[in-house]
Amino acid sequence: xxxxxxxxxxxxxxxxxxxxxxxxxxxxxxxxxxxxxxxxxxxxxxxxxxxxxxxxxxxxxxxxxxxxxxxxxxxxxxxxxxxxxxxxxxxxxxxxxxxxxxxxxxxxxxxxxxxxxxxxxxxxxxxxxxxxxxxxxxxxxxxxxxxxxxxxxxxxxxxxxxxxxxxxxxxxxxxxxxxxxxxxxxxxxxxxxxxxxxxxxxxxxxxxxxxxxxxxxxxxxxxxxxxxxxxxxxxxxxxxxxxxxxxxxxxxxxxxxxxxxxxxxxxxxxxxxxxxxxxxxxxxxxxxxxxxx
Amino acid sequence: xxxxxxxxxxxxxxxxxxxxxxxxxxxxxxxxxxxxxxxxxxxxxxxxxxxxxxxxxxxxxxxxxxxxxxxxxxxxxxxxxxxxxxxxxxxxxxxxxxxxxxxxxxxxxxxxxxxxxxxxxxxxxxxxxxxxxxxxxxxxxxxxxxxxxxxxxxxxxxxxxxxxxxxxxxxxxxxxxxxxxxxxxxxxxxxxxxxxxxxxxxxxxxxxxxxxxxxxxxxxxxxxxxxxxxxxxxxxxxxxxxxxxxxxxxxxxxxxxxxxxxxxxxxxxxxxxx
Numbered sequence: 001x002x003x004x005x006x007x008x009x010x011x012x013x014x015x016x017x018x019x020x021x022x023x024x025x026x027x028x029x030x031x032x033x034x035x036x037x038x039x040x041x042x043x044x045x046x047x048x049x050x051x052x053x054x055x056x057x058x059x060x061x062x063x064x065x066x067x068x069x070x071x072x073x074x075x076x077x078x079x080x081x082x083x084x085x086x087x088x089x090x091x092x093x094x095x096x097x098x099x100x101x102x103x104x105x106x107x108x109x110x111x112x113x114x115x116x117x118x119x120x121x122x123x124x125x126x127x128x129x130x131x132x133x134x135x136x137x138x139x140x141x142x143x144x145x146x147x148x149x150x151x152x153x154x155x156x157x158x159x160x161x162x163x164x165x166x167x168x169x170x171x172x173x174x175x176x177x178x179x180x181x182x183x184x185x186x187x188x189x190x191x192x193x194x195x196x197x198x199x200x201x202x203x204x205x206x207x208x209x210x211x212x213x214x215x216x217x218x219x220x221x222x223x224x225x226x227x228x229x230x231x232x233x234x235x236x237x238x239x240x241x242x243x244x245x246x247x248x249x250x251x252x253x254x255x256x257x258x259x260x261x262x263x264x265x266x267x268x269x270x271x272x273x274x275x276x277x278x279x280x281x282x283x284x285x286x287x288x289x290x291x292x293x
Numbered sequence: 294x295x296x297x298x299x300x301x302x303x304x305x306x307x308x309x310x311x312x313x314x315x316x317x318x319x320x321x322x323x324x325x326x327x328x329x330x331x332x333x334x335x336x337x338x339x340x341x342x343x344x345x346x347x348x349x350x351x352x353x354x355x356x357x358x359x360x361x362x363x364x365x366x367x368x369x370x371x372x373x374x375x376x377x378x379x380x381x382x383x384x385x386x387x388x389x390x391x392x393x394x395x396x397x398x399x400x401x402x403x404x405x406x407x408x409x410x411x412x413x414x415x416x417x418x419x420x421x422x423x424x425x426x427x428x429x430x431x432x433x434x435x436x437x438x439x440x441x442x443x444x445x446x447x448x449x450x451x452x453x454x455x456x457x458x459x460x461x462x463x464x465x466x467x468x469x470x471x472x473x474x475x476x477x478x479x480x481x482x483x484x485x486x487x488x489x490x491x492x493x494x495x496x497x498x499x500x501x502x503x504x505x506x507x508x509x510x511x512x513x514x515x516x517x518x519x520x521x522x523x524x525x526x527x528x529x530x531x532x533x534x535x536x537x538x539x540x541x542x543x544x545x546x547x548x549x550x551x552x553x554x555x556x557x558x559x560x561x562x563x564x565x566x567x
Contacts (some may be wrong), residue, residue: 047410054411071430132325133332139551140544141505143512147528151349177440181543223417230419234513242421257425263417272417 048263073255091244095263098229098240101157102271106165106225110218113169117176117217121210127177138170142228146235155236160229166227168221175217179210208285215279222275226268241267350398351534356541357533369523373542376519377433378508383442388499390494391447395454399488400480405459412455420502424513430519433515438507441514445506446499453495457488493561497554 055075062065062074069077085091116134120127142163154158183206191205208272241260248256301445333353339345340352350360363369398405423444431437461484470477485492511521521537527536 043406046406050407052412128322128324130328131329136329136548139507139548141547143505143508144540144543144547147512147524147536151528151533156319227419227421228330230421231509234421234424245422245425249429252429254429256425257429261418261422261426264422268416268419269414 038233042093064136068267070254072115073189073258078255078258081253082152082259085256085259091259094239094241094260095243096269098233098264099267100195101160101232101240102222102229105229106168106222107165108161109165109168109221109225110172112165112220113172113217114176114214116169117173117214120173120177120181121180122206127181131177134173138174143231144166146231150236160237161234162226164225167224171220171224172214172217175213175215175220176210179213179217180206183209183215192228208283215275215282218277219272219279222271223268226264226271230264314560317391334510342510348531349533351537355534356537359538362480363535363538369538372520372523375517376511379438379510379516379519380442380503382505383439383506384446384499386439387443387446387503388450388496390443390524391450391495391499392454394447394479395451395460395495396490398451399484400476402459405455409455412451416452420445420506420512421509424509428514434517438510438514438517441510442503442506449498449502450492450495453491453493453498454488457491457495458484460491461487490558490562492560497551497558500554501547501549504550508543508547 052197058072059075062072062076082091116130120131120134145166146159146163149159149162153162187205187209188201191201196204228238230242230245233240234246237243241264244260245257248260335354336350340347340350352445360369394412398409417525423441427441427444428437431440458480463482465487469483474482508521511517511519512524516522516525520542524539524543526532527534527539
């Protein structure tokens with residue numbers, strides 16, 4: 001499940017390099033054309049134009065009856081279903097149930113992941129004994145374990161917390177351990193020169209150095225938690241957004257399915273944005289350097 | 294190394310064999326294997342001492358016996374073949390579509406800026422949220438399953454290809470302008486080789502996600518021949534050895550795909566650096 005990580009990691013190195021390249025290119029362009037280059041607002045509008053065009057096409061197709069309701073309900077139908085779902089409070093209930101599951105599962109996974117990851121990052125012995133098995137488990141997706149876990153735990157809330165926590169913990173373990181392991185030896189040496197005790201070394205050297213990697217792990221863990229939530233709710237549940245989808249499918253009400261999909265996407269996006277905000281607050285020095293730059 | 298060689302020539306044969314053995318054991322790190330061995334021992338013990346009812350936990354030997362029985366009867370191989378066929382069909386469709394769209398997004402910055410944000414936002418949608426929708430559009434049979442696998446494989450390839458091509462350094466682009474390369478030749482000779490590592494990362498992701506989707510489609514959509522069907526059979530008939538066997542196979546195949554992709558990526562990077 002560490003796909004986002006594998007995807008983002010090389011991108012990270014390269015975008016740093018490309019970032020300077022595009023920055024210089026932009027400066028050159030700005031010099032030629034004046035300050036009116038491609039503005040952020042322009043990019044946002046351009047990016048929104050495509051979904052908007054899709055929406056218009058959808059609306060027209062529905063109006064002209066080009067696609068049957070069973071294949072794609074009209075936007076108006078979706079809006080009506082959405083407002084009735086909001087009015088009777090059922091959408092809120094489903095959303096609350098799902099959010100609760102994600103938060104509990106992610107909380108457990110994060111706690112375990114941070115502790116275990118820190119142990120593996122700080123102690124080479126722990127790393128040597130326990131890291132490879134964790135990596136092996138990480139490569140087998142949680143979905144394959146689900147039928148087995150069901151036998152032991154039933155299909156109630158504990159199963160959901162465990163699978164969500166499990167999928168969240170894996171990137172957090174890897175991110176935390178890697179972050180601590182990769183703290184620059186020069187900084188550690190500086191700490192020794194300044195006669196830092198263990199607590200100060202952890203607080204002032206190891207933790208700040210490891211924070212970016214830890215947050216990368218946390219963000220991927222949260223994304224995994226959402227993925228697994230939908231999985232677990234499709235697998236077995238009687239409330240929640242995943243259940244709303246299954247229910248809509250059984251009733252052949254595509255509007256319910258689409259609404260649930262949109263809400264899942266938005267909620268995932270919102271949580272990711274929230275965690276990014278926390279990440280920025282946790283690294284005040286980063287904002288500072290960016291301003292100086 | 295020269296010290297080793299010197300020691301080898303001066304020492305008697307037995308001692309030499311001893312050091313060779315010791316150097317082999319030193320080279321293979323035994324420590325990670327303790328956890329695996331402990332797990333296996335725990336499994337044996339849990340079964341042997343009845344910590345977990347036998348209804349829930351078969352002995353490891355029973356699973357091996359079941360494997361032998363299934364393989365000699367040929368049933369398991371048929372199921373494996375069905376599952377892999379579905380997996381590969383979806384993978385090929387998804388990767389082809391992903392490469393095409395990714396190349397388009399990367400080649401034209403305007404298309405990238407118009408369609409790109411939608412592609413990125415779509416990545417936030419949980420993969421399995423597609424299952425009910427695709428099931429309604431394409432049915433729960435083979436078409437629906439392969440479509441779902443293709444969607445899963447599509448996402449990482451688009452992003453890898455797009456990023457890889459759009460991150461070609463501006464100087465390379467300027468150079469190809471100076472050399473009057475046509476757009477096609479620029480893509481073929483400059484952009485694609487430069488983007489190859491990232492495309493490969495995308496393919497790696499596609500392989501993992503397609504496998505996940507294959508397992509998921511067989512569990513969530515209609516029951517059909519394939520490993521997922523056997524898994525359902527195992528859990529419904531309470532044939533616990535079959536259930537364990539299929540879960541182990543799912544895990545091992547996933548692990549195999551992952552290792553394969555990592556090896557291939559390693560080779561590619563070495564070739565690229567040469």
